[in-house]
Amino acid sequence: MSTARTRTLLFLAPGLGWLALFMLVPVGIVIADSFFQRGVYGGVVYTFTFENFARAFDPLYAGVLLTSAKIAGLATLAAVLIGYPAAYAIARGPKRRQPLLLFLVMLPFWSNYLIRTYAWIVLLNREGLLNQGLRVLGYEGEPINMLYTDATVVVGLVYNYLPFVILAIYASLSRLSGDLWEVSSDLGASPFDTFRRVILPLSLPGIAAGAVFVFVLSIGNFVTPDLLGGGRVQMVGNLIYDQFLSARDWPFGSALSFLLIGIMMALLFAQALVVSRSQGEHHG
Amino acid sequence: MADATAPPAPARRRRPVGLRVLRGHLWLVYGFLYVPIAVLVLLSFNRAGLPTAWGGFSVHWYGELAANTAIQRAALNTLIVAVSSTLIASLLGTLLALAVERRQRRSGLLDAVLFAPMIIPDIILAIALLSFFTLMRVTLGLHTIVIAHVVFNIAFVCAVVRTRLKHFDYAIVEASIDLGAGEFTTFRRVTLPAIFPGVLAAALLAFTLSVDEFIIAFFTAGAGQSSTTLPMQIFSMIRFGVTPEINALATIVMLVSFTVLFTAQRMNRGVIGADA
Numbered sequence: 001m002s003t004a005r006t007r008t009l010l011f012l013a014p015g016l017g018w019l020a021l022f023m024l025v026p027v028g029i030v031i032a033d034s035f036f037q038r039g040v041y042g043g044v045v046y047t048f049t050f051e052n053f054a055r056a057f058d059p060l061y062a063g064v065l066l067t068s069a070k071i072a073g074l075a076t077l078a079a080v081l082i083g084y085p086a087a088y089a090i091a092r093g094p095k096r097r098q099p100l101l102l103f104l105v106m107l108p109f110w111s112n113y114l115i116r117t118y119a120w121i122v123l124l125n126r127e128g129l130l131n132q133g134l135r136v137l138g139y140e141g142e143p144i145n146m147l148y149t150d151a152t153v154v155v156g157l158v159y160n161y162l163p164f165v166i167l168a169i170y171a172s173l174s175r176l177s178g179d180l181w182e183v184s185s186d187l188g189a190s191p192f193d194t195f196r197r198v199i200l201p202l203s204l205p206g207i208a209a210g211a212v213f214v215f216v217l218s219i220g221n222f223v224t225p226d227l228l229g230g231g232r233v234q235m236v237g238n239l240i241y242d243q244f245l246s247a248r249d250w251p252f253g254s255a256l257s258f259l260l261i262g263i264m265m266a267l268l269f270a271q272a273l274v275v276s277r278s279q280g281e282h283h284g
Numbered sequence: 285m286a287d288a289t290a291p292p293a294p295a296r297r298r299r300p301v302g303l304r305v306l307r308g309h310l311w312l313v314y315g316f317l318y319v320p321i322a323v324l325v326l327l328s329f330n331r332a333g334l335p336t337a338w339g340g341f342s343v344h345w346y347g348e349l350a351a352n353t354a355i356q357r358a359a360l361n362t363l364i365v366a367v368s369s370t371l372i373a374s375l376l377g378t379l380l381a382l383a384v385e386r387r388q389r390r391s392g393l394l395d396a397v398l399f400a401p402m403i404i405p406d407i408i409l410a411i412a413l414l415s416f417f418t419l420m421r422v423t424l425g426l427h428t429i430v431i432a433h434v435v436f437n438i439a440f441v442c443a444v445v446r447t448r449l450k451h452f453d454y455a456i457v458e459a460s461i462d463l464g465a466g467e468f469t470t471f472r473r474v475t476l477p478a479i480f481p482g483v484l485a486a487a488l489l490a491f492t493l494s495v496d497e498f499i500i501a502f503f504t505a506g507a508g509q510s511s512t513t514l515p516m517q518i519f520s521m522i523r524f525g526v527t528p529e530i531n532a533l534a535t536i537v538m539l540v541s542f543t544v545l546f547t548a549q550r551m552n553r554g555v556i557g558a559d560a
Contacts (some may be wrong), residue, residue, distance in 0.1 A: 003467075004386075005560065006381045007383075007467075008345060008387065011379040012383040012384070014379065015379060016380065016394075016397070016432060018376060018399075019397055019400075019435060019439070021400060022435050023404075023414060023435050024397070024414070024431070026409075026412035026415060026416035027409075029416055030408070030412045030415055030421060033415060082313065085306050085309045085310075086306075086309060086310045086313045089307050089309060090310065092303060101310075107542065108318070110322060110489070110492060110541060111321075111496070111538050111542065112515065112518070112537050113496060113498065114518050114522065115324070115534040115537060115538060118324070118523075118526075118530065118534060119321055119534075120320055122320070122324055122327065122526055123320055125321060159316070159317075162313070162317070174413070176434075190419060213403065217405060220405025220408060221405070221407075222406070222499055223499065227523070237405065240407055240411060241407065244411050244414065244503070254411070257408050264403065264404070264405070268403070
């Protein structure tokens with residue numbers, strides 16, 4: 001073997017080894033556990049069964065899965081609808097100002113997730129700023145509790161993941177040549193047509209990347225439904241948490257995790273398809 | 285920022301109405317992103333013990349924090365975990381980036397493995413590691429949190445350093461070797477200085493990721509107070525209720541994150557988002 005190849009292997013081995021041992025093997029254990037039975041005192045009994053998956057789809061738990069999908073879907077939709085025009089505004093702004101505008105979008109994203117979520121509790125609780133604002137405006141009834149609803153959880157998720165959506169869409173928009181707009185309008189297309197027939201299709205990979213990111217991290221979220229949903233909004237993430245820390249039914253929790261991993265892989269695959277299709281159209 | 289500061293561009297048509305609406309929307313988005321944080325910071329200086337009724341400026345709650353030994357201990361634990369996981373991940377992640385970028389063939393599987401820790405929901409990595417450590421009968425504690433944090437930090441450091449390497453001219457490595465420098469000397473004197481700002485920025489970001497990470501630490505810390513990290517402490521405080529003390533703690537944590545981020549951004553332009 002040549003020294004260059006030996007060195008490459010030497011460089012790859014520790015990092016890949018770490019990821020294999022502490023990510024791939026653990027995820028493999030979760031997948032295996034999902035086909036085993038739960039022990040009487042918690043723990044795993046190594047008898048093969050499909051029972052955990054059957055349970056995941058019984059109405060009680062299927063409802064939680066559906067709620068999670070609905071909340072994640074709404075958060076994704078809202079984040080793309082709010083994020084797209086924002087990314088567009090940055091991409092069409094003066095070139096030298098774009099890095100700063102983007103930096104300001106991303107800064108909150110890098111701060112503590114718990115704190116960003118907590119900020120909404122401060123705003124929305126019964127003595128919170130929004131209720132005080134209502135009182136100033138003349139509202140005299142009981143303070144409204146705006147926390148602990150599906151909508152609050154959606155707001156929290158959008159707040160936390162919007163920066164990434166803007167970044168992903170900006171990345172695909174900024175790759176488009178500035179002449180595209182001019183050429184299209186010179187050829188007689190209205191600005192709306194230019195957007196709908198040229199810009200939007202070309203920015204689809206950015207939308208797909210942002211949407212998949214928000215959906216995957218929302219549907220598996222634990223912190224936001226726990227803090228902003230206050231136990232009244234149950235999502236798969238909370239269900240998994242309960243199976244591992246209070247119900248002590250690890251095989252069932254593993255089955256739920258396996259389902260989440262399946263959804264994640266399917267979406268990433270769909271996203272890769274969108275990207276390769278759009279690149280195909282680009283070059284072909 | 286007013287448009288008046290920009291020099292007029294004679295060749296360009298007047299800014300269309302649609303674009304002005306878009307810019308208005310962008311400012312609303314900034315408001316949405318920053319108002320909640322600003323309110324939090326403001327209320328941390330509230331003299332009143334109530335969460336929102338303003339009772340005058342005071343640093344009283346910062347004083348309370350300074351006297352809270354549970355928080356100090358959690359902060360120390362967080363620092364130990366963040367520094368250790370950053371050091372390990374920076375080394376392994378950088379080596380990984382160097383090897384991956386030098387390979388001729390691109391491997392989809394390799395890319396997927398390197399991307400997975402960044403997209404996988406935290407709760408899954410958390411329960412997977414808990415299952416793994418339990419099966420292997422590993423005692424949980426700060427060391428298991430470090431192992432867990434290295435997983436996502438390796439992927440992260442590797443991604444940042446790879447971006448840096450894309451702009452790296454390998455000809456200078458060949459030149460150095462042609463001129464008689466050994467492999468190691470070339471690495472130390474040529475490659476490393478060229479990628480070092482990227483590595484340092486990646487390390488700073490990995491540090492903030494580790495400092496802020498909650499769920500994985502929560503599951504891999506084990507029972508007992510001795511390995512409670514700051515986010516775990518913050519989580520239990522938030523669950524207890526809204527207090528000015530959390531506002532003060534949140535303000536300090538954000539201040540630290542933002543300082544580190546500004547430094548990383550200065551070091552390696554565009555690292556926290558825009559690919560410069």
